Amino acid sequence: MFCVFGFQLRAQRALDTIETAAGKVVLYSNKTWSFLQVSTFDGIMNPRIHDQMKAQDPSFNHPWSNEVCFTSRNDMGKLKDTLWLCVNNETDQHFHMPAPGIVTSRYGPRNGRNHNGIDIDLETGDTIYATWSGKVRYAKYNDGGYGNLVIIRHPNGLETLYAHLSKFLVYPDQDIVAGEPIGLGGNTGRSYGSHLHFEIRFYDAPINPEEIIDFAAKELKSENLFVHRGLFRPGAKPTDYYEDHPAEVVQAPVVVRTPQVRYYKVRPGDTLTEIAARNGTTVAKLCQLNGIKPTTVLQLGRSLRVK
Secondary structure (H helix, E strand, O other), rough: OOOOOHHHHHOOOEEEEEEOOOOEEEEEEEOOOEEEOOOHHHHHHHHHHHHHHHHOOOOOOOOOOOOOOOOOOOOOHHHHOOOEEEEOOOOOOOOOOOOOOEEEEEEEOOOOEEEEOOOEEEEOOOOOEOOOOEEEEEEEEEEEOOOEEEEEEEEOOOEEEEEEEEEEEOOOOOOOEEEEEEEEEEEEOOOOOEEEEEEEEOEEEEEOOHOEOOOOOOOOOOEEEEEOOHHHHHOOOOOHHHHHHHHHHOOOOOOOOOOOOOEEEEOOOOOOHHHHOOOOOHHHHHHHHOOOOOOOOOOOEEEEEEE
């Protein structure tokens, strides 16, 4: 007899997947399971950005694949105009550091090639977190040097890569909320010592993560990211490019922000402490916003205000 726990797709951490005669099954940390749904998603999470890319050159593409690490070879030299991305523009797009450690290796030339990301120190088994909300595109061992690799595509137009993991906590096509655990740090693949190799890519082209994130302060440098062809020169910074092309400097659009209210739906196994940590708040604040006590029993499916 088969039971399908439909609500479990995002309720608990995914531990493993197994093939059965009835299809692929996902096993969860609370000893439940569900069938893995076949995705028909086309990969376009930001239609505005995609339309602007196609308008600049029809060859730009960004397909979806769970099997291929990089899905396209877009020539960013074909970018004619500067595109604006607001990397923190949605309620569920709040930023979260992928790991709390210090930077041990930066983006740029290394050993005769370009190091396309940032290395963050950690111990094997440390938790790795989703930087923004999005959908898992890739979660498998990569024999190109990344080892156990998770790639998440985000509505802000970017993809983030988390490499050398010791364990996966997510599966392909899973929807992810910023700050959710996605894996455990490790030393798999072409790696010399436990660390997280973290990349930010736009249409499969690497961007220096330090153009977006202040890793010392553990926060975004700005909510605005201007995408132009100079951003993709190995080791280059946008400021370098704009000094040579002052006519292309653009001002950030004026964004009028209203106080945001955000809710969280209670999942099996949730506690107030876990919900507070996941949403960057405190138990006391949750109780104040929702008129409850720290000892209140949480009902499955209840919506709690977290902001």
